[in-house]
Amino acid sequence: MSNFKTTYLVVGGGIAGVTCVETLAILHPEESVILITASSLVKNVSNVSFFGKTIVKFDVNETEATSLQRIHPNLTIIYDSLKHIDTVNKLVTTDQGTIVQYNVICICTGGIPKLISNANKCKRILGIRDTESVQEFQNKLKLGRRMLIVGNGGIASEIVHATRGIQKVWVIRDDYISATFIDPGAAEFFQDAIKNKSTKASPANTVLKRHIFTEEDTLVSLNKDLKSAALGPDWYRKLENIRNETGEQELEIIYKVEVVSVIEIDAEYPLEVELTNGRKVHCDFVISATGVIPAINYSWDSKPAIDLDGGLSVNEFQETTIRDVFAAGDVAHAAWKHAAHWFQLRLWTQARQMASMAAKAMHARITHQEVLQDFCFELFTHCTTLFGYRVVLLGKYNGQGLGNKYEILLRTTPQLEYIKFVLQDGRLQGAILIGETDLEEMCENLILDQIDLSPFGDDILNPDIDIDDYFD
Ligand SMILES: Cc1cc2nc3c(=O)[nH]c(=O)nc-3n(C[C@H](O)[C@H](O)[C@H](O)COP(=O)(O)OP(=O)(O)OC[C@H]3O[C@@H](n4cnc5c(N)ncnc54)[C@H](O)[C@@H]3O)c2cc1C
C-alpha cells in the first residue's frame, strides 16, 4: 500500500480525464496532478479544426498514458481503479489499496452501455463501448449470418452503415431512422442516398420549403408537405427492405417496436428475439445500442446529488453538490440552467468542454480566483458523419424545448445536401446541415446573435443567392 498527496486528482483516462490533465498542464504546471487510470492506454484528441467560434471537429486516438507526462512535468500516473472517496478527509482509496490525498478532485469515469433487459443472461447480446467490445463484435461479424440491432442513436446508425456481408435486422422504437440526431426529413434523405448510391444528384432537384408549425402539427405531419422528401404516414414502408444488388447484404428496418425477450434455442440461428408486434426474429447475435449509463462504480462517505439519468449533478463550473469534488464527461449530468441554445448529449465534444471547464474551475479554487463559465456552453454544436455524409447539428436542431410554435425552412437536394433551419419569431434557433453546405459559421452567428431574419423570407435558403452576402 502506498500513500500520495496531490493538489489535483483526476480519475479516468477517457477524453474528459485527459483533457482535464492537459488543461491543468497549461494553467498550473508547477502544481502536482495525479491521474488514476485503469488502463495504460488513454484517449487524446488530434486534428482539431474550428468551423466557427464554438463548432469544432477533431479525431480521437488512443495513446500511452505516459505520453501525458511529456506535457505535464508534475503528473503522476497511478494504474488502478478508484474504489472509495472520503470527501470529508479528501482521500481516495484504489482497488489495490493506494491512498491519495487531494485538494480538489475531478471524476471522469465515463459511462457503460445501457443494454436491453436480460442482456446479462445471454452472451450473444453485445454492447459497444471500448476496444474490447469492438473486437468481440468483429469476431461475431466474421461468423455471423444475421444480426439484430436494437436502438436508433449514433452507434446503431454507424453499424448499419459500416457493416457488410451480413444480414441486418434493425429494430427501432421510432418511425424513422437515427432519431437521436436527425428528423424524419433527414432520415428520408439518408435512405434515398442509401438506395440510389449510383444516381447523380442535379441541382435542378433542389426543393425549398417553409413550414409553419401550428398547435396541431407534429414533426411527422410536417413532412407531408415536402415534394422531394415525400414524407407521409406510410413513407417508411417502401424502405422496409433495402437490398443491395449483389445480394451480399440485406437490411430490414422494423419500426415502432421493442424487444420483449431474447432466448437461446437449438436451431439454425441460435437466438430467437421476440418483438412487441409479436414477430419472432432468428439471428446469430444482438447488438444493443441503447444508450449509456454513467459509470459510478465506487463508494462514497456521502454521495453527491445524482440525477435521474444516473449522472453526477454538476453546476456550471462542473462542481458536484460536494465542495471540491468536480465531475466531467459522460459521468456528469449538466444540472445548471442551460443557455437558450445548449443542452447535454453525451458526446466527445461535450466531454472535452466539460473537462476543460472543470480544470479551469479547480485551478480557480486553488488560486482563489473568480471563474466564468466557458462560452462554448452557449450553443450546442456537434459535427459528425452519418451514412457517409458530414452532419453538423446546431442549437435546437430538432426544435427541442420550443413547443409547437416554430417554423421550419428546408432545402434539400437528393444525395447532395439537406439543410434545415428551425426559426422562432423570425430568429434562427437551430439547424441541421448535411453535406458540404459551408453554412455552419453563418448559422452559428445567426443563432448566437439572434438576428431577425423575417425581412429575408425564404431567400435565406435560396440556392441562387449567396446568403453570406446579406451578413457581410
Ligand atoms: C462506439 C462509440 C462511438 C462513439 N462515437 C462518437 C462520435 O462519433 N462522436 C462523439 O462526439 N461521441 C461519440 N461517442 C461518445 C463519446 O465516446 C463519449 O461521450 C466520450 O468518450 C466520453 O468521454 P469520457 O472521458 O467521459 O468517458 P470514457 O471515454 O468512458 O472514459 C472513462 C474512463 O474512466 C475509466 N474508469 C471508469 N471507472 C473507473 C474507476 N473506478 N477508476 C478509474 N478509472 C475508471 C474507464 O476505464 C475509462 O477509461 C461514441 C461512443 C461510443 C461508445
Ligand SMILES: NC(=O)C1=CN([C@@H]2O[C@H](COP(=O)(O)OP(=O)(O)OC[C@H]3O[C@@H](n4cnc5c(N)ncnc54)[C@H](OP(=O)(O)O)[C@@H]3O)[C@@H](O)[C@H]2O)C=CC1
Ligand atoms: N456520431 C456520433 O456522434 C456518435 C455518438 N455516439 C454516442 O455514444 C453514446 C452511445 O451511443 P448509443 O448507444 O447509440 O446511444 P444513443 O443515446 O445515441 O441512442 C440510444 C438509442 O437507443 C434507444 N433505446 C434506449 N433504450 C431502448 C430499449 N430498451 N429498446 C429500444 N430502444 C432503446 C433510444 O431511444 P429513445 O431516444 O427513444 O430513448 C435511442 O434511439 C451516446 O452518448 C451517443 O451520443 C455513438 C456513436 C456515434
